[in-house]
Amino acid sequence: MTKTMLGVIGGSGLYQIDGLQSPEWQTVETPWGAPSDQILTGTLDGMALAFLPRHGRGHTHTPTSVPYRANIDALKRLGVTDVISVSACGSFREAMAPGDFVVVNQFIDRTFAREKSFFGPGCVAHVSVAHPTCPRLSAACLTAAIDAGITVHDGGTYLAMEGPQFSTLAESRMYREHWGADVIGMTNMPEAKLAREAELCYASIAMVTDYDSWHPDHGEVDVTQIIATLTGNADKGRAMIERLPGLLEAERAPCPHGCDRALDHAILTAPDARDPALVARLDAVAGRLL
Template structure:
């Protein structure tokens, strides 16, 4: 059965129209997630909403407990995760107010735990294609139905923050071929893959970062103004997803839900028992 998880970033703090709403506290082996998670149904499909920064926006991009957030979604039975987050644009044709359905990442973060695995239980998953094509299709269809300009595919540069880019950095990232920049999709996408969850990223453009000669430096007031406009379209995009995905769910054609099949490297007789118990939350399919 389909259970949709929505990770809401800046400007997206709730799901409109959710029935049987209940905020649920979830404990994970990696600590507490950013906040309680909102559960309910929308158009007959189970949904879970997690405010990435916590209600009231109390967590910075670096202090978000990404491992706990993904683990909490897994514990609640989520099968398909959609990240909705604000970003800056490196491309003239990707304008503020547009949405980008991200398909690649460059991870420049450095102050975050990036894996559930570690000494005593080692695993290496592939993130060559870090987002799920099936969910990208759903996100694109859902977003276009709102009348928003949607760009299918784009490379997201994940920076540490919380400061915005210098002009030199902005020009460098453009030269690298990046399309948008944000602070939160990494290591989130990597962890979703380790947890065998399908993941898609809907990046809402708020500004042109600091490279654009006609727009100058990023101003938080401009970002907030654009965020407010994006928020309504983002909420409607989310509301459109249940009808697109439906209640019945087949195995992921991209293999996201079997990502760990050959990823665990540590021999069974060498695995740390404490790590095994801890990791059953996300890898119970293989660890028993």
């Protein structure tokens, strides 16, 4: 059995967790550099929780400059077992309206300027991300959102773009009509891939702020409108998170979907050929095996 510790990565608009007992901002050092910010730790309804503002307090990181590897390493280093990613997104579906939440279960990764793996020359590993989110954790988020009175959609494909600019009209139409994406954002990749490499259960909650640029009645993305919707979404996000401790076991068995054993057959480099310096950097992420 493993003691559950929730890790919440807050995206645009979500910079704090209400109701956190014994809150403390902690500085966590990682071999991958500094995380986006200090990490707020405490307990929520008796469950240990760590909150990390993805862009830093004050929104200082662009989607590209977010230190994704440091963020995931820092959460794992603190003892986090389950990561809830909360982020703003645009919608490609009329039914997924601004103010709605989407429990993401698939990704299309269109990012190109980010480090996407903890592994590399000297210690090669290939994890499966065929199913990049944890169904158990996603189901808990869905229930929590419904209980909070949020309009939430069960399942959706998130297209991760590099940014920081929003889509062209041609791109928006292509992603929607030909690629089958449901929502679009800039931050869930490589975050989800790194969480899998770190053997963390990961769920992604996308909070819809706009219709991207495809919708004939809404026009191009307007940051002013996005910010207005973000405020309401952040309140809903906190309401959802407040309900999660009551839906998750304080101590749980191994993940039935194998998220916490993702590296069992992933590391290919022979032990005597591994780079000691890289292995040392992987102490938190892959210490179970290395």
